[in-house]
Amino acid sequence: MDKKTLKTVSELRVVKHIKEVVASFMGKFDAVIIGGGPSGLSAALSLYENGEKSIMILEREGRLGGVLTSCTQDGFGMELLNESLSGKEFVSRLVKKIDECKIPYKLNTTVVAINKDKTIEAVSPDGGMMRFEAKCIIYALGAREKSRGSLNIPGSRPIEGVYSAGSLQKLLEEGANIKMKDVVILGSDDVGLSVANRLVKSGVTIKAFLEPQDFIQGSNYNKEKSIDNNNIELKLSHTVSAIIGKKKLEKVKIRNLKNPTEKDVEIDVDTLVVSVGLIPECSLLEDLGLSLSPSTNGPYVNESLESAIDGLFVIGNALYVHDIIEHITEEALFVGKLAYLYIKSLQSNVSTNQNSANKNGTDITLVEDGIRSLVPMTINTLNLKEFITLTFRVSKVVRSAKIVVFFDQKPYEEVLKSPLFPNVVYSIRIARNDILHFSPSKITVSLQELN
Amino acid sequence: MKKIYDCIIIGAGVTGAATAYNLSRYKGKFLVLDKENDVCEGTSKANSAIIHAGFDATPGTLMAELNVKGSQMMEELAKTLNVPYKRNGAMVVAKSESERPRLDELLERGRKNGVRDLRIIEKDEIRKIEENISPDVTLALYAPTSAIICPFTLTYALSEVAAINGVNFAFNKRVIGIQKTDGIFRVCTEDQSEYYSKVVINASGVYADVIHNMVSKDRATIVPRKGEYMVLDRSVGNFVKHTIFPLPTAMGKGILVTPTIHGNVLLGPTAKDTEDKDNTETTTEGLETIKKKCKESMKDVPLSKVITSFAGLRAHDVRHQFTIEENKDVKGFIDVMGIESPGLSSAPAIGEMVSEIVLNILPLKANPRFKNERKPQINPRELSRKEYKKLVLFHPEYAKIVCRCHKITKGEILDCINRPVGATTILGIKKRTTALMGACQGSFCLPEITNILNEALSKKKRGLHG
Known part of the structure; x- marks a missing residue:
């Protein structure tokens, strides 16, 4: 082919491209779901099963499934499907269902802005710059890992050998050739536990598994699978106090936080895996002007898990960091239904729709007392279903305590729950009728320790 | 026959890069050596990134003179070379x-x-x-x-323009010995390479004393x-x-x-x-x-x-001063030593001064083909919607966001690899694009960037353009 023909061919390609871009530039949907991980996919299925057909899922990776696609640890789906699947298998079932239902999605598509009028701006190599219009948005962007940097561990910054647990999972899953022999894991959240399990199974020595707090962060199931079954010693109240090694990681220093007089122990390692927790990924919401709760690090939401913007729902780890996948899928099913009702209410335009409901119902504020991560933050009485479920965590291991729910100053319900662990998300249900009957302006969930 | 360079610059920090940039205005054979695998790997990559006004240095000193001059030159230079300033x-x-x-x-x-x-x-x-x-x-x-x-971009931009105008760069070359025979310096590196040059410029930052002491009896301490x-x-x-x-x-x-x-x-x-x-x-x-x-x-x-x-x-x-001069005992050996703060601010003036010293030693002619520009680094976040739409139409890789925190696209990453003196490492991409520098510190994008780098480097090796 001579140069001239070549040019014509490439020009033709460009013309074809322009057509595609124009066609996919604008899209109007009843519901746009941002994030194609377990929560986003479950919400899409829920919307679909409720009868909603105008759905679009936007996923920034090249495949659906989110973080679970690199998770080989089993224990997923036990409550929902009654069998124990790996994260990969679990999420592939969700993806299969999405395909069966022919719910549309766009891959490699990164949302760069959400606007107050619920238009969404996104980019992708296939579609270029895109703008979507939505009646309702479900924000399901998951969480990101806290980095080594944010921990301020002194020492050097070797280019090789320090990984966050999630990115290590992903690298391994993609077949990266990472040489590991002696590993230290810092942080016992679920990702850390499952990485530990995976590494032991592949013949790597875990020289130390450290948790700065005095309790395990991850779920008990993962702890059993990882720590107990492999006989790994988990050192609670221990942290990495220094990282040593210029190009490659060579050593770390370990500090006992319970005993400050004890000298730091230096050990030879080639890999440090940092797994010290997740933070809800809410940068798009912050850009939109929504403030985040210091307790959950996610946005403020009402009883429908709707943010301060009507019809913008937030679910999954973007809302708060959950403990087990079932809570995420359950929540997504719940919000899927509410979102469906919300869309319908806009269409029928009746006065009882959620949009105008706020004008009629009463807003109740929820207050934390000795607990953390209480969700939701407000309740509007008009939108209540039969029950409202409140979820929360405790900040430390509590051997003996009761949880008291106050309607204003008056105790409404006492629930004896002890011991309580920080790695578990607890929930309380309150009947709608009780709320309407007592009509409190404030509901406090209080942890009262017993001696 | 062995190749004899006109000038070898030891050190590819901002000082070495500014010197190379200024020398590339002249016709000659120039080479920059660095012990690291990239430009901007020492002091230039870890500093306050400030262009100091110049009120701190003692009046009358070279430091004061070059600080104020460099700081005044910087705005124009940054504009010409597309450096964030x-x-x-x-x-x-x-x-x-x-x-x-x-x-x-x-x-x-x-x-x-x-x-x-x-x-x-x-x-x-x-x-x-x-x-x-x-x-x-x-x-x-x-x-x-x-x-x-942005001290990284400044150093890269100076190096890139120097490279466009014919300056060579060689990395992983730790200098372990310098001898002068018959007016020619032989520069030996750890990997057993040898380079020959008429003039040697010592711009090696914290190692400037080590390099200086290889040739001069007059000891220096950094x-x-x-x-x-x-x-x-x-x-x-x-x-x-x-x-x-x-x-x-x-x-x-x-x-x-x-x-x-x-x-x-x-x-x-x-x-x-x-x-x-x-x-x-x-x-x-x-x-x-x-x-x-x-x-x-x-x-x-x-x-x-x-x-x-x-x-x-x-x-x-130890004397807290810039030493920028031809060695008195060893002619043709130029020290650029003690370049601590305000070294970054002074860099444009230092580069100019060093090239003037070189011109006093070698009668170099102006390079008539000197191009004082480089291809701008496209920042999709600064484009208008219309411009961006046009960009991604022809370069869809600019619509693939890889770094979530800073919204850096695959297009920007490929561009920084494919430029003259481009990135060859993850760290090189990090400094050139600010990918991996955000709140997640790479926990999301490290795997993908690793793939992009490996792919692009292997394409480059095969002579294709990524």
Whole structure:
């Protein structure tokens, strides 16, 4: 082919491209779901099963499934499907269902802005710059890992050998050739536990598994699978106090936080895996002007898990960091239904729709007392279903305590729950009728320790 | 026949790069050697990224002269080479009337050095232009000509233009010996390569004494002075607008609080002399000092938003001076030594000065084909919608966002790999694009960037363009 023909061919390609871009530039949907991980996919299925057909899922990776696609640890789906699947298998079932239902999605598509009028701006190599219009948005962007940097561990910054647990999972899953022999894991959240399990199974020595707090962060199931079954010693109240090694990681220093007089122990390692927790990924919401709760690090939401913007729902780890996948899928099913009702209410335009409901119902504020991560933050009485479920965590291991729910100053319900662990998300249900009957302006969930 | 260069520059930091850039205006064979695998791997990559106005240096010294000159040249240079630069102004803050004479002294020094628009401001005016200043601050020296810059991009841009105009770069070349025979220098590197040159320029930062002592009887000593820093997330980027200095001490300009050109907040540096020329470890002590000291000039510093910490080494000459001269005993050997702060600010003037020294030794002719430009780095976040739409139509890789925190696209990453003196490592991509520098510190994008790099490098090897 001579140069001239070549040019014509490439020009033709460009013309074809322009057509595609124009066609996919604008899209109007009843519901746009941002994030194609377990929560986003479950919400899409829920919307679909409720009868909603105008759905679009936007996923920034090249495949659906989110973080679970690199998770080989089993224990997923036990409550929902009654069998124990790996994260990969679990999420592939969700993806299969999405395909069966022919719910549309766009891959490699990164949302760069959400606007107050619920238009969404996104980019992708296939579609270029895109703008979507939505009646309702479900924000399901998951969480990101806290980095080594944010921990301020002194020492050097070797280019090789320090990984966050999630990115290590992903690298391994993609077949990266990472040489590991002696590993230290810092942080016992679920990702850390499952990485530990995976590494032991592949013949790597875990020289130390450290948790700065005095309790395990991850779920008990993962702890059993990882720590107990492999006989790994988990050192609670221990942290990495220094990282040593210029190009490659060579050593770390370990500090006992319970005993400050004890000298730091230096050990030879080639890999440090940092797994010290997740933070809800809410940068798009912050850009939109929504403030985040210091307790959950996610946005403020009402009883429908709707943010301060009507019809913008937030679910999954973007809302708060959950403990087990079932809570995420359950929540997504719940919000899927509410979102469906919300869309319908806009269409029928009746006065009882959620949009105008706020004008009629009463807003109740929820207050934390000795607990953390209480969700939701407000309740509007008009939108209540039969029950409202409140979820929360405790900040430390509590051997003996009761949880008291106050309607204003008056105790409404006492629930004896002890011991309580920080790695578990607890929930309380309150009947709608009780709320309407007592009509409190404030509901406090209080942890009262017993001696 | 062996190739004889006109000039070998040892060190590809900002000083070496500025020298190479200036020399590439002339016809000649030039080579830059560096012991690391990339440009900008020493002091140039770990500093305060400030273009100092020039009130700190002692009047009459070379340091003062080059600081003020370099700082005045920088705006134009940054514009020409597409380097992110902003004149944000600086303040040296004081807490009582008793400290006023020290501010007056700085003001006087600055005026003598030729720094424009310096003045002393007081309480209300300080708070008006910098709302989060500590309530203890009552007086400040205000220097509106102080600026912030991206030191990485500056060094890359200078190197790139030098390379476009014919300068060669060789990496992983640690110089272990230099001999001069029959007017020609033989430069030996650790990997057993040998290079020959008429002139050798020693721009090797903290190692400048080691290189100098290879040829000169007159011993030099460069003490690495470690500075530790902490970086705050862009979400608190509005916390500070100016570069806020405490009063300077014998050890340096003190712990400053400054915005960076990329929208972060930078706290630091500490100042501690070390012996190890590669010791860039952060320490508990250093990080604690930063936390404590930054609160003296600013109130409610959002320390919970720290995303990373790092340390760099200043090439501190025990005499605290810039030495830029042809060696008296060994003709053709040019030292560029002791380039500590304000070295970055002075870099354009240093480059010019060194090339003038070279011209006195070698009769180089002007390079008629010299091109003082490089292809701009496209920043999709600064384009209008229309421009962006057009860009991604022809270059869809600019619509694939890889770094979530800073929204860096695959197109930008490929571009930085495929440029002259392009990135060959993850760290190289990080410094050239700011991918991996955000709040997640790479936990999301490291796997993908690794893939892009490997793919692009193998394409480049096969002679294809990524």
